[in-house]
Amino acid sequence: MTKLIIQIPCLNExxxxxxxxAALPRSLPGIDRIxxxxxxxxxxxxxxxxxxRWGVHHIVRHAxxxxxxxxxxxGIDRCLAEGADIIVNTDADGQYEGADIARIVAPVANGxxxxCIGDRSVAKNAHFGPGKRLLQRLGSATVRALSATDITDAVSGFRAFSRDAAQRINITTDFxxxxxxxxxxxxxRLAIASVPIRTHAATRPSRLFTSIPRFIQQTGVTIxxxxxxxxxxxxxxxxxMLATLVGxxxxxxxxxxxxxxxxAGHIQSLVIGGALLTVGVLVTTLGILADLIATNRKLLEAAMLKLRRIEERLPEGRAAASDEAASEVQRRRA
Known part of the structure; x- marks a missing residue:
């Protein structure tokens, strides 16, 4: 049985x-339960x-x-815990057309x-101003190049992903x-698709950022x-290497x-060059250390993935007992 869970992050909505x-689908082809x-x-x-009151199946509350x-x-943690095979993320403000969930789910459901990312067709979207269109296109082009993907709307929050993809992705940003x-x-190397979707006019200013410069700054840091x-x-x-060449x-x-x-009159050139060469060597050394840390991260992520899947196969009682046993071991070690 294929279960789809549609998650909606909300803040004063x-x-x-x-x-x-009301606009969310109640049934979809290839989906047994929504x-x-x-x-x-x-x-x-x-x-x-x-x-x-609207009968939402799962509610996660942040104090x-x-x-x-x-x-x-x-939301992802809760959806995985509830056994979702496919997860869809959408906004609460009604920007996206609920009926288009079928479009973004289909490539994932079919394997x-x-x-799958919902493409808002930013270049010709009537709900976006010229400035926003330009920024969205530049940002998507940057992400497309850095991620080695062919996605034209990188910041679209309307997306569907499989259970396996949800387990593998570990969000590290706070923005x-x-x-x-x-x-x-x-x-x-996850398979990423993109399908065109419809959008509605914004009903209120964005609560994610207070200004365009702030959004650019935060997004740039995240990227x-x-x-x-x-x-x-x-x-x-x-x-x-750049510092070395300049040096x-x-x-x-x-x-x-x-x-x-x-x-004799140009010793300062030697001092500046030597300093830049030293910086170049140090930065390169940092790169080697960072690469070793990244390798360790891959091993940790692989271990986390296996742990998640083991926990999912455990009955709730056995999982709780396992947690208590682990806590007891930690107390004894302390």
Missing amino acids: AEVLPKTL EYCVIDDGSSDDTGGVAR RNRGLAEAFRS EADI SYTTDMLIQAGRK LRAYTTFNSLRVFVGLG LLPIGRFLWFVMQGDG
Whole structure:
């Protein structure tokens, strides 16, 4: 039996949540059971109460606001614990068309993709202004290059992914999971598809960021961190080689003047060049160490994946007993 769980991260969405829930599909081809999961990320209104009254199957409550990335992580953990075979993430504000869930689920359900992204056709989307279109296209092009994927709408939050993909992805950012998830998926060689979807006009300003410059800054940091995490050797060795090459220029200048018999007045070139060469060697060494740490990360992720799958196969009682036994061992060691 194939179970689909549609998760909806929420922050003060009591007013619009009923319309969003009403638009969700009740049945889909190839799906035996559909359930809903609302992640109430510290809302001060009655978001959780609305979800309960509308019969949402699973509700995750954060006592205070933790941000979109943490809400996404909490939802994924809950959906996996509830036995989801496919997970869909959508927004609570009604930006996405509920009927299009069938479009993004189909490639995953058919085994054609591990992850399917809803493409909002940013270049010609009537709900986006010219500035937003340009920024979205530039950002997607950057993520596409860094993740080695062919996705045209990298920051779309409307996406479906298989159970295996959800288990393999470990979100590390505190801002937005979208670009972090894509870079990870690309570097882990997961199959990623993209399908066109419909969108509705925004009903309110974004709660993820307060201004466009803030969004660019946060997204840039997320992309840089994610790329460096999975390509540490390339990043640090590249920077080290750049520093070394720049350092050779003043050293070459100094040697030129030495051959001309005028080296005494240009010792500063030798000092600057030597300092840059030292920096280059140190940065390259950091790259090697970072690559070793990245290798250890891969081993830890593989162990985490196996542990998750073992826990899923354990009955609830045995899992609880296993947790108690592990806690007892830790107490004895302490």
